[in-house]
Amino acid sequence: MNSESRLPDTPDPGPADPEPEQGSGRGFFGRIFGRAEPTEEPASPAQPAPGMVNLRRMRVHDVAIPKAEIIAAPLNITLDDLVTMFREHGFTRIPVFRGTLDSPLGLIHLKDLALKHGFGAGGKFTLRPMLRPMLYVPPSMPIGILLQQMQTRRIHMALVIDEYGGVDGLVTIEDLIEQVIGEIEDEHDEDEGGLWVSEKPGQWLIQARAPLAEVEAETGIRLATDEEGDEVDTLGGLIFMMIGRVPLRGEVIAHPSGAEFEVVEADPRRIKRVRLRMPNVATATDRPKRAEAKAQAAE
Structure with a gap:
């Protein structure tokens, strides 16, 4: 050019x-x-x-x-x-x-x-x-x-x-x-009905600013140790502490509990929205593989 x-x-x-x-x-x-x-x-x-x-x-x-x-x-x-x-x-x-x-x-x-x-x-x-x-x-x-x-x-x-x-x-x-x-929410931004929405059993789309204690109460997962809970208050803060940086959009971070955090929306400065999946919830890419494995086992 x-x-x-x-x-x-x-x-x-x-x-x-x-x-x-x-x-x-x-x-x-x-x-x-x-x-x-x-x-x-x-x-x-x-x-x-x-x-x-x-x-x-x-x-x-x-x-x-x-x-x-x-x-x-x-x-x-x-x-x-x-x-x-x-x-x-x-x-x-x-x-x-x-x-x-x-x-x-x-x-x-x-x-x-x-x-x-x-x-x-x-x-x-x-x-x-x-x-x-x-x-x-x-x-x-x-x-x-x-x-x-x-x-x-x-x-x-x-x-x-x-x-x-x-x-x-x-x-x-x-x-x-x-x-x-500050952050602008326009008419095209998704309304989460609060800080999170349950997409299906065992999977939530959560605002990164959601209080950690409330996310734990909603999901039933212990996400932070007592020490981590003293240092961070939000889900986004916990993820930042886990990996030591702001993650990229689309990045998947594994939690010690077996749960996964998929970064749905983020910019270079902060995390905005996160998809939380329970350990037993299959992703879209996992389901075909599991179905194929079951079919092979049946044969």
Whole structure:
């Protein structure tokens, strides 16, 4: 990918308060950022609490999703596969690349796809004309500057580009706003009816912030020793203590009791939702294997 396709119109993050093109039409975030000039204050090693100070203290690399977790589509993807990707991951925007993710072309918005090919519209599927532009930013950019650029240019997704010109991560406007006001739950986020929902006997989908004692009472499993119970209060805290890091989405962590924790939703900073399976509950991949084994034994 040449430099033109990699870094189109990437604004210089130098001046903390660039003059807007339309005078007073800077908007709410623009007026706030005028008082949030980035400083040389280093980011705290711990995850900071939400607040305005994060706009100048935190950098893009502090909030970006790592490259390994980016869900992106190749330019030659079929319509059915693209629809499946939107359905499975629940995103409204997906980056599109040519060849590899290091050669991004833009993003496809679910609304554009639905208006063009949904509701029985049919027609020949061509992805390239529907692509929207993305921002391309360095990992060291203050998140306040990026948030202002996203508001001004009305582009709500950015790829993080490393010093060698490759893609290093992805960040959305929601990721940035959450650093100021806390986690955002929108109408598409699943309502768990509380902190957990029983999916079937012996299996629960649980919010990582659920109190550990309440999870133990619901499931009947002793998850924490007395010492661990004194140090952590939530299910997510227990999992973090068990492996010493924030797990990746899709990772499965075995508990000494025989139970399993499947990380359903997480970002680089925290665990969000976990699927807890009792030791005797078969996974979707285990069931065919067990059925095959039983059939062979019967023969």
